Every structure is written in structure tokens, then in C-alpha cells.
Amino acid sequence: MTSVDATAVVAAAPAVVLVSGGLDSATCLAIARAEGFRCHALSFRYGQRHLAELEAAGRVAAQLGAFEHRIMDVDLAAFGGSALTDPALAVPQDGVSSQAIPITYVPARNTVFLAFALAWAEVLGAHDIFIGVNAVDYSGYPDCRPEFIAAFEAMANLATREGVDGRERLRIRAPLLDSSKADIVRRGAALGVDFGATVSCYQADASGAACGRCDACRLRKAGFAAAGQPDPTRYR
Amino acid sequence: MTSVDATAVVAAAPAVVLVSGGLDSATCLAIARAEGFRCHALSFRYGQRHLAELEAAGRVAAQLGAFEHRIMDVDLAAFGGSALTDPALAVPQDGVSSQAIPITYVPARNTVFLAFALAWAEVLGAHDIFIGVNAVDYSGYPDCRPEFIAAFEAMANLATREGVDGRERLRIRAPLLDSSKADIVRRGAALGVDFGATVSCYQADASGAACGRCDACRLRKAGFAAAGQPDPTRYR
Secondary structure (H helix, E strand, C coil): CCCCCHHHHHHCCEEEEECCCCHHHHHHHHHHHHCCCEEEEEEEECCCCCCHHHHHHHHHHHHCCCCEEEEEECCHHHCCCCCCCCCCCCCCCCCCCCCCCCCCCCCCHHHHHHHHHHHHHHHHCCCEEECCCCCCCCCCCHHHCHHHHHHHHHHHHHHCHHHHHCCCCCEEECCCCCCCHHHHHHHHHHCCCCHHHCCCCCCCCCCCCECCCCHHHHHHHHHHHHHCCCCCCCEC | CCCCCHHHHHHCCEEEEECCCCHHHHHHHHHHHHCCCEEEEEEEECCCCCCHHHHHHHHHHHHCCCCEEEEEECCHHHCCCCCCCCCCCCCCCCCCCCCCCCCCCCCCHHHHHHHHHHHHHHHHCCCEEECCCCCCCCCCCHHHCHHHHHHHHHHHHHHCHHHHHCCCCCEEECCCCCCCHHHHHHHHHHCCCCHHHCCCCCCCCCCCCECCCCHHHHHHHHHHHHHCCCCCCCEC
């Protein structure tokens, strides 16, 4: 990013941006910054196997000029039910599933993440929450679909002071919802995202090196190829 | 409660029940039990001042025959903005507010709590989530209104596997939504709720003794009086 004028940033409208450390949320943060928002980046330590993504989230937030970055502790692993939080369940490596919801789905994860973003937005007085979900080149999770995002926005506007006061509406912004992975790569690259700083792999090692075989790696790799962009991912 | 047949309880349909330790959620749990559900009680350590309510939640869950009781750690105090989580903000003691949303409102609290309940329900295969919100004798919180509950239910059915599979719908059950506090007291008493085990006060002391002056105490006290029931609350 170009240099930041501190006074202008403080005066800018606040937005909460969910940042996972992956390619999509990094591009989403770059879009929010390009729109002029003062970005409050939010990540979660939710019991995921791949903590390297949280380090990536910190790098991404700093590189892209987030105003602050918070990591919330949320023990979704206590409920189990996903290969991303349960060491007893293996991450599939045999290709992106077509129809069924895969075992890497974490029950209600985006609902929980957006609920916290909503709480923070209400305290900040922010009317915009950015989330980098995508319903084209994705793993088929129910909480990445446009109808879910629209329903969450409707609920959020009834859940908060805004909903009672009837002032400016709260918006759930999902600017990548209808983009292909290749489009996301092109858009992020144009906005100066350093994809080498991001980690998408479901089972990255402690250094952030990717397996190259899980759904997330396959989708990412195909995205760089289709965009005609060099793939800066470190594979192990 | 009467004695529990362990085999029947395991075979019963599961439900997640939010239990705060107060009068309303205790009655709500008693209703869920009376309907025959295997009740998975869920409470939160969310940065509230009054931890005595969590001890009350444990007593209530045990007395009313919950199958299990979990307490999740959720740091809503990190965002601030409420007298219930911020020691710098005083709990009002001069009567129940009429119009404005009071300072005891915790931003997006019920959204966050229901999001976790949804995650657990999905893992358990539960189709019912009980919450003891009430929109009659209440503090005017936006996330206690019927339109919020309906919107959360609509969102929940798009957020989860159920929403994709189109199987049985998930229901947010708020059986006390339209009840007066007096009706809740009568209904709980009829179902054997020991109200002396519950704590409603916004600033209960470590022993659970109530202040008698905050909104929650005033509403509760008036409820017992209107129901013609003895008030077992320990005031300090």
C-alpha cells in the first residue's frame, strides 16, 4: 500500500473486516482500504489446526494498512464436527468435492465470526462489515452462499441499536461473492496484495508451508494458473 | 423434577437451551424438559460483572435435569460498550427505562450466544434451540424482540447443513417471548422451578445476593408480586 495519512485514517468511516490470513480475505481487506475505510481487522483463534494462518493474518493486516488487528479466542473445537478443528478427522486430499458439504466445514463458523464482527461494529459505530466469502470457486460451505449473507444482514439490522433507532443500515459487504478465484487473484494483485504473505492451506505447517493437495490449495493453485499470475505459495 | 429415566433421556430428541442462571431461562429449560427434550444447557463467561449467575446456571441445569451443561468463554468485554461488562460504566438503579436502549445492553450478545448454540445444535443434530427472551417485562434490548428471533431463525436455516439439505427445519424456540413476568413466574412455579436457585440481578455479589434496585431486580420483584408468589430472592 502507499503511505497512510494518520489523520485521514482516523477521520475515515470505520469498517470491521474479517481477516483469516488467506488469499480471499486479504483481497477483501485491500478492497475495503481502497474504498477509504478505517479497517478494524478481526481474526479468530477458534481451535483450527493451522495456526500459521493467524500469523499470516497479522502480516496481511499490517501490509494492507489495517488500523488495528484483533484476534479473538473462540473455542469452536469444543463442539467438534469438523476436520479443521478435530485431529481425529483427516483433511481430504483427493480433490474438491462437487455436491456434498465436506468434512472441512466448521459448523456455523461464519455465523459465529459475523456475530462477533457485529458486536464490534456496534461498539465502533461501524455500518460496514467485510467478509471475503466466495460462492464460485469454493468448498461448498452453506455459510458462504449469497442467501446466507443476505439473511445475516437482515438479522443484524434487527439485532442492534441501529435496528431500533432506524438509522443508517448495517451492511454485510461480501465483494468477492460472485468472483472466480482467478478474478480474486487479479483484483488482489491490482490492489497490491502480497499473496506470498497469505496462507490458504487447511493443513499448513508451523512455517506456513502448504500441502498443495487439500481443497483450499487446489482452488488457490488453479486460481493463479487461470489468472496467469505467478504462484508465490511455499509448498512443502 | 421427577426422577429421570436415563435410557429415555438419551433416546429423546436433543435441544440446545441457553441458560443464564436467571428466572426466565430457568423457566425456559423447565419448558423444554417438560416437552421431553434431552437438554444440552449452554452458558457463557462473557466478561459479565456478575459471575454469580454462572453458579446459578449450574444449579438450575442440575435441578431441572439438563443432560449436560457447558460454559463457553467468550470475551465480549474486549469490545466494551456495556455497563454489564465495563467496570467504568455504572449499572442504573433508578427504575426501568421506558424508551431508550439502556447502558446494560451488551452489543450483539444474543446474536453471539445463538450463533454458538447453532454451532452446537448442528454438531448434536438438534433442531431446537431454546432461549428465554421476553419482550413484555424486559429492559428494551433490541435482541429480545420477536422480529429478531424470527430473523435469526431464517438466517440459521441458511447457515447450516440443514439449509442445504432441505431436511427438517431448525427452530429458535422462545416460549416466553409474549409472557408477562408474572406469567413466567406462574409457569415456572407450576413446572417446579426453584426460583431461589436463580440469580437475575445485574450486580449480584459473589454469594448471589441481589441489589434490589437495578432493572433486572425491579422487573423480577414486580413479577413475583403480580403472580402472588413468595419472592425467594436473597437481597443484600
